[in-house]
Amino acid sequence: MVIIDPYLIPRNYNDEFKELFKYILSISKFSSPSLIVDRSxxxxxxxxxxxxxFHDKVKIYYSSDYHDRFWISSSHKGFKIGTSANGVGKKISSINRIDDYEINQLVTLLKTKFDDINI
Known part of the structure; x- marks a missing residue:
């Protein structure tokens, strides 16, 4: 699993966000999730x-190249969301499946940029 979200682990957050994030990690079947965030x-x-x-399982990568948010579960499946995880429930937003062409392009780009990333 790869999560690309510049603001996934934000400087400003509330307790609801913390609990949601912990819940997602606790119920997930991620073997070794990779998080791509903006260092700033x-x-x-x-x-x-x-x-x-989860320290031994989670890998953090830094990049400011991404604006959109993607959750990729394999090299053939993923979705993009219109808000960061800390914004879920605050405003109307969308979640859309990534089509085959886009997921292939994204996976290729990720493997080029981060040679040790696990997808």
Whole structure:
């Protein structure tokens, strides 16, 4: 699983976000999730708290090249969301499946940019 979201682990957050994120990690079947975030918006203290117990499994990558948010479960499946995880439920937003062409392009780009990424 790869999650691309510049603001996934934000400097400003509330307890609802923390609980949602912890819940997603606890019920997920992610073997080794990779998170791609923007370093300038990244909250390392919050990250340590959120992935407590998952440190050996979660890989963090930094990039400011992405604006859109993608959750990729395999090299053939994924979706894009119109808001960061910390914005879920605050405003109307969309979640859309990524079509085959787009997922192939995105996976190729990720493997080129991050040679050790697990997709």
């Amino acid at each position: 918006a990244f909250n390392s203290d919050l990250c340590d708290e959120l992935i407590d117990g």
